Amino acid sequence: MASLTAHALRKSYGGREVIAGIDLELRPGECFGLLGPNGAGKTTTLRLCLGLTEPDSGTISVFGMPVPRAAREARARVGVVPQIDNLDPDFTARENLLVYGRYFGMSDARIAERVPALLEFAGLANRADDNIKALSGGMKRRLTLARALINDPALIFLDEPTTGLDPQARHLIWERLRQLLAQGKTIFLTTHFMDEAERLCHRLAIMDRGQVIASGSPRELIGAHIEPQVVEVFGDGAEAWAGAHGASLSERCEKTGDTTFCYAHNIGPLLQDLESRPELRYLHRPANLEDVFLRLTGRDLRD
Amino acid sequence: MSNATKYCALPRLSWRFIHVWRRNAMVWRKLAIPSMLGNLADPMLYMLGFGYGLGRMMPDVFGTSYIAFLAAGMVCSSTMMSASFEAMYSGFSRMHVQRTWDAIMNAPVTLDDVVIGEAVWAASKSLLSGIAVLVVATALGLAQSWLALWALPVMFVTGIAFGSLGLVMTALSPSYDFFMYYFTLFITPMMLLCGVFFPVDQLPQALQHAAAFLPLTHAVALVRPLMDDTVPPGIATHVGMLLLYAVGGFYGALALARRRLLT
Numbered sequence: 068m069a070s071l072t073a074h075a076l077r078k079s080y081g082g083r084e085v086i087a088g089i090d091l092e093l094r095p096g097e098c099f100g101l102l103g104p105n106g107a108g109k110t111t112t113l114r115l116c117l118g119l120t121e122p123d124s125g126t127i128s129v130f131g132m133p134v135p136r137a138a139r140e141a142r143a144r145v146g147v148v149p150q151i152d153n154l155d156p157d158f159t160a161r162e163n164l165l166v167y168g169r170y171f172g173m174s175d176a177r178i179a180e181r182v183p184a185l186l187e188f189a190g191l192a193n194r195a196d197d198n199i200k201a202l203s204g205g206m207k208r209r210l211t212l213a214r215a216l217i218n219d220p221a222l223i224f225l226d227e228p229t230t231g232l233d234p235q236a237r238h239l240i241w242e243r244l245r246q247l248l249a250q251g252k253t254i255f256l257t258t259h260f261m262d263e264a265e266r267l268c269h270r271l272a273i274m275d276r277g278q279v280i281a282s283g284s285p286r287e288l289i290g291a292h293i294e295p296q297v298v299e300v301f302g303d304g305a306e307a308w309a310g311a312h313g314a315s316l317s318e319r320c321e322k323t324g325d326t327t328f329c330y331a332h333n334i335g336p337l338l339q340d341l342e343s344r345p346e347l348r349y350l351h352r353p354a355n356l357e358d359v360f361l362r363l364t365g366r367d368l369r370d
Numbered sequence: 371m372s373n374a375t376k377y378c379a380l381p382r383l384s385w386r387f388i389h390v391w392r393r394n395a396m397v398w399r400k401l402a403i404p405s406m407l408g409n410l411a412d413p414m415l416y417m418l419g420f421g422y423g424l425g426r427m428m429p430d431v432f433g434t435s436y437i438a439f440l441a442a443g444m445v446c447s448s449t450m451m452s453a454s455f456e457a458m459y460s461g462f463s464r465m466h467v468q469r470t471w472d473a474i475m476n477a478p479v480t481l482d483d484v485v486i487g488e489a490v491w492a493a494s495k496s497l498l499s500g501i502a503v504l505v506v507a508t509a510l511g512l513a514q515s516w517l518a519l520w521a522l523p524v525m526f527v528t529g530i531a532f533g534s535l536g537l538v539m540t541a542l543s544p545s546y547d548f549f550m551y552y553f554t555l556f557i558t559p560m561m562l563l564c565g566v567f568f569p570v571d572q573l574p575q576a577l578q579h580a581a582a583f584l585p586l587t588h589a590v591a592l593v594r595p596l597m598d599d600t601v602p603p604g605i606a607t608h609v610g611m612l613l614l615y616a617v618g619g620f621y622g623a624l625a626l627a628r629r630r631l632l633t
Contacts, residue, residue: 080633117476119475119476119632120632120633121376121632139478139479139480140478142476142477142478143477143478147476149469149472149473149476151469151472153468153469153470153472153473154473155393155397155468155470155473156468157397157400158396158397162396166392166393166396167473167477169389169392169393170389170474170477170478170479171477171478172386172389172478218477
């Protein structure tokens with residue numbers, strides 16, 4: 068049975084359709100990523116799946132339980148790492164876990180049994196009795212992740228789990244998420260970091276304007292939507308060069324900021340051309356998810 | 371189902387509100403002593419300042435000293451203040467600033483449980499404030515009756531009423547600044563109109579009628595005789611009005627909180 072299914076979901080706010088008919092299915096044990104620019108409807112989708120808001124139409128089921136009708140029962144079996152930090156600032160790390168466990172109806176004894184392992188998992192065993200205010204951003208995120216595991220959930224929702232973290236802290240979170248996947252947990256992740264999605268997710272759906280516009284494994288998406296080779300050309304003469312030479316030597320050239328991206332299956336001739344132009348700086352790399360994302364959602368700024 | 375109908379659905383009561391109550395109590399315990407002293411300072415200053423200062427110049431009010439008259443008013447106003455502050459400033463911190471409510475609702479606890487937990491917590495805290503004033507008044511010999519123990523349930527219901535009305539404001543408020551209007555337009559007039567400092571019947575007729583619709587009037591009308599060893603007249607009306615505010619306020623707070631948070 069799927070861990071989560073959503074069918075034909077729709078949700079509008081004040082006449083504006085935020086979720087415009089999406090279907091999702093999470094298989095047990097996979098990491099599923101929901102990608103999209105700001106305002107694409109990612110967080111609303113999570114809120115719908117948790118039963119915190121009702122869809123205008125469509126159906127959701129979590130472990131076979133209908134949401135929102137049985138949302139409370141469904142939430143007993145999931146863990147949530149929200150986008151905005153909401154640890155209890157009045158409590159220590161240990162107290163945060165204790166109080167959160169009580170919301171699940173767990174006895175203090177049972178929570179106390181689980182806490183040491185969770186603090187260990189968060190790398191906070193020696194900070195157990197520190198106040199939250201004394202913890203760094205990365206520590207808080209890890210504690211929030213540990214808090215989401217207090218009820219030993221089979222499915223974990225993470226809403227942009229590494230936004231605002233430094234590279235070391237992000238890598239540590241990713242490593243912990245891989246541990247959870249190895250334990251057989253199912254993960255539902257939203258992110259706008261393509262490297263995060265590429266590293267962690269088995270399957271992804273790219274959302275834009277309330278719809279899923281592409282889905283598949285990272286590799287499938289790259290294969291299906293983009294040429295395999297990319298050359299990024301920077302600097303003053305880049306735009307002029309792209310118009311005069313780049314466009315004809317590649318299959319597609321696109322400009323973002325002061326960088327020109329040239330895509331091709333056979334990139335050799337274009338590289339040869341650039342070799343002879345020392346005034347232009349460039350970077351040759353294989354296509355990645357970010358290229359797919361920008362191609363599908365456009366290069367305009369989203370606010 | 372339209373949104374309005376959805377938000378106004380009857381509350382779904384459950385014992386899970388206890389988890390929310392316990393969380394707040396656990397935070398309070400860390401600062402219990404300063405918090406209690408803080409709650410006590412204001413009513414004590416009024417009572418001693420006005421009671422002894424003004425009381426010297428005044429004849430007895432209904433056969434009791436002015437300070438004893440004032441003590442009963444202070445028990446009620448301190449209950450009102452404590453519940454209002456908790457539901458608004460602290461409640462708004464938990465709902466909006468710290469997002470504690472969001473965290474709780476990601477667990478198998480509903481918004482209904484949270485709002486009940488907050489209302490009962492505000493009432494519990496206000497009950498403690500009322501008791502503190504009552505204890506001091508008793509120590510000063512201003513309440514000498516076992517009947518005064520009946521003031522406790524009155525304070526609790528008063529606490530639910532003002533806690534719920536405070537939560538209505540919290541659910542509507544964009545920021546802390548908004549609460550000043552409520553205090554200026556609602557709480558301060560009640561301090562002056564509801565019989566805390568002087569009997570309601572000293573007011574012009576029109577204001578007396580207005581006072582009869584304010585919840586604090588009914589709390590004072592019950593607590594003052596009880597502290598003076600008298601069974602209050604018109605119990606049913608006073609209890610009825612307090613319950614009306616408690617139930618109505620709670621229902622309003624819940625509907626508005628649903629509208630704000632469950633969209």
